[in-house]
Every structure is written in structure tokens, then in C-alpha cells.
Amino acid sequence: MENISWNKSFGGWHKQYSHHSAVLNCDMRFAIFLPPHIAQGAKVPVLYWLSGLTCTDENFMQKAGAQRLAAELGIAIVTPDTSPRGEGVPDDPEGAYDFGLGAGFYVNATQAPWNRHYQMYDYVVNELPALIEEHFPVSDKRAISGHSMGGHGALMIALRNPSRYSSVSAFSPISNPVNCPWGEKALSGYLGDDRTSWLQYDTTELLKNNQQPVPALVDQGDQDSFLEEQLKPDSLAEAAQSIDYPLELRMQEGYDHSYYFIASFIDDHLRFHAQHLL
């Protein structure tokens, strides 16, 4: 693991690392924000942030403004990349933004040529946390959050691994990927045409059979241009209601899909996670 950049930030540290991922068969970059508390020898809990289509580890760290409150609360933040990267990692043949590089969708691909590298589910759930917990002064308390494709990833991963995360939140998540164009393209590409294999990655479907809830907060802007076609918060709300799942879904008036929206409410998400992490 190699430290490739660091910046002091709100008394803590923003650092980027590259490492070889055995799961993804390539070198990967991630970023970590470490709050000032670690200088006194504290072990801090970790919020994992999963970004949306086209993003890297940098978007959230540069644009969300999360470090101020994370530094105060004493929470580390880890931002993985959104797909495997590098030479030999196949991309969408037409370079589309919504498949291949920057669009791993947090699934384990089963179809060639994607299955050799696109194993983002295992990377985010297992390999990356193990690496973080080995090398940084963090506890094994974890929360997970994300935006859009990453909101899908966060909710889906928390629902499938309730023992690993004390809380989950999302901004503008792709809530029902088996029923929207982004999800159908990604899931058919990575998993093939058998739609039953897709259901394990669909938050709305997973909710229906949930046995062990993880407290959840979701924010969605009502001026989000992807709302109806791609995000489908109504499906999410309905599935949660049907089993009385502890999910708070907030429609935010006037907000869109951008990081200006995320920045406006990230403090609420950090405080929500802090209730469960600290």
C-alpha cells in the first residue's frame, strides 16, 4: 500500500493510497479522511462512502464538505473508486459513462470479460475494510453511505450485511435497479440475462425479505432530473413501509442530483451515523 498524497484538513488528514487488489485483479486508489482524534491514540469508526457514475475517490472528498463535522465527531471516512481501473481492465466498448470504468455498480460480475476484474461487491464489503482495519487506527464499527449508483450500493450492501454496518444512508439512490435503464444495462452486462440473478443486488427486492434491519436515512431532491426514470424513491418507500422497515426517506424541495445537494445535507447524515457509531 502506497501513500500517494496527503493534505491536512480540519485538524485531521485527507490521504490517498494505491494498493493492489487481489479481488479486482488490478491496482486501486482510495482516499481516507482521518479525524484529529487519532493523534491522541483513539480508534475511530469508519463511514464508507460509495460514489456515483463517473466518480473516483476524489469527488466526495473535494465536494461534499464532510470533513468539518467528521473531524468534530471523530469519524473516519473512506472513499473507494467506483470500478476497477488500469491497463487490461475492460471498458464499455463505446465508452459509455454508465457501464464499465467508473460504473462498477458494486456487483460481482459473472459474465466475461467483466468477471475477471469487476468484483466491486467483494471489494467494498470485504477486501477494502480488511485493509483499512489492518493499516489505520480505526475500530470495527462501520457505517455506509453513497450517492446515486453509490446510494444503491450502500443500501444493498447494508441490507445484505446487517452485522457489518451499524447504519446506512443514501442520497438519490438507484432504489430499484432491476426496473430502470441504468440498472438494466449494468445488471444484464455484468450478470447476464437471467433476471433472477439480479435480485440479490436490488434494494427494493431485498427490503421485501428483510429480517435484520439496519437503520436507514435517505435524502432525495424533488428536482432531480433522474427521479422518475432511474431512481424510483416510491418503490423504496413502498417496500420499506410494507415491512415497517426503519427507513426515513426525505424528499428535499428544490434540490437536484448534484454535490450541491449532497453538501447541503451531509451533516444530517453524519449526525445520523454518529448516533449508531459512537
Add this chain to the structure above:
Amino acid sequence: MENISWNKSFGGWHKQYSHHSAVLNCDMRFAIFLPPHIAQGAKVPVLYWLSGLTCTDENFMQKAGAQRLAAELGIAIVTPDTSPRGEGVPDDPEGAYDFGLGAGFYVNATQAPWNRHYQMYDYVVNELPALIEEHFPVSDKRAISGHSMGGHGALMIALRNPSRYSSVSAFSPISNPVNCPWGEKALSGYLGDDRTSWLQYDTTELLKNNQQPVPALVDQGDQDSFLEEQLKPDSLAEAAQSIDYPLELRMQEGYDHSYYFIASFIDDHLRFHAQHLL
């Protein structure tokens, strides 16, 4: 003037506009953050932010995290571009990052071919504020701040126009451009070889003869890789001390030249300006 984007942000609005600049002889883009107070008919004061080399109107709005507190305090923020732009605007012949496009240095060029467009001093001091005060619900209370090249711009402009700004602040300013490589390249290119013509744009020089102080706050990271060669905070401190100028210069331990540094202290700058603006 055309509104080309808008995003709701912390209950207020981030908007980008394009307009024709008569002073710069080209179309320009700027961004404005309007706090929620304007919805109740309030006229709010404006903080002008001048960015550093290579930046546009976007860097500060996306990365500084200023909107949270500006929304609370009721301060609008305007971010101009850092040079004239567009077809016909000459750039550095070798495409250098520190001259030409993205590097207007907030001066009025006198040398061909730069003088036809590179009049950023007049644009920032006069044309842009007039446009803002005509089209938006803002008062004529103004403050000015900036980073690196923009820190130079903010300090220099405030010192030359003490009646127009109630306070000034800067992060990592180029404090003595007549005596550093970035400044010498820009000032000789835009103004020619007569160094006496450069002095009107040099903060350290202007300070020495100051008669009407504008309260000033400067933050400088002590791990900034440009500290010694380009920024020269010691020259600034010495000039301010020599005339007892009301400038607070804070050396911030461990911080670098990045927006992670700016974000860490922008709230202090907003509160400083609020004391004088509100």
C-alpha cells in the same frame, strides 16, 4: 446576461451566468451563491472571491464549502473567472498554466496582444460589481477574498479601493509579486519591462504607503510548497507591521496550498467578513 445553471444549496441558490464583458471584450462566466434570506426580500452583502491560477468560477463553489455558513449569515458570494476567455483571447504561446488563460493576475494589461482582453482589474473592481448590483438583490456592501493569485488580487484591490470594500481576506496570497517568479512573469508579460509600472499591483508595496486601511485577515499554511519562492508572507507581515496596518496573518501548522486548506478555515473568513458587512 444568461443563466446557464442553477442548483439549490443550503436553502439558497448556486447559479452560473454568462454575459458579455465590454471591459474584457469577450463573453465571461461567473457564479453567484444567493443565501435563503433573499426569498424574504432582503438585500444581502456580497463577498467577491478571486481564485488562483488555472481556476474558473467553479473551484471555490465546488470545493471550499462556504455555502453552509454564508447561507446562515446571509452573505452572497460571487466568483468571477480568472482571465478573459473564448475565441480570439490570446493564451500563453506554450500554454503555460501561469500566464494567459486562467492567469489574468487581476491587472490591466498594457502590452499587445494582451491589452485587448486582459483587463481583469477593471472587470473585478467595476464592471462585475455593477452588473451584480443591477441584477441581484444585493446591497452595496462588499468584501473581497481570494487564494494564491486571487489572494494577491483581493489584497491589492482592497488596498487600492478602500471605500469599496469593508474587509479583505486571503489564503496563501502572492504577497509580493514584483519579487517572485509567478509575479515577474505575469507583470512583465502584461505590463512590460518597466518595473515601476508593476508597483501599483504589489500588495507589499501598496501597504507601505497605505493611508486608509481595510481590515485584513490572511491564512497561510506552513507546509505550502510555494511558501518561500512565490508567496512570501514575511514580506507581507513586515510591510503591515511597519505601518501598524490592521492585518492578522495566521500561519497554520501542517496545511498546504490546496482547497482542503481553504475549506478548513473558510468559516473563520466568513465570520470575519460578517463582522464588517452585516
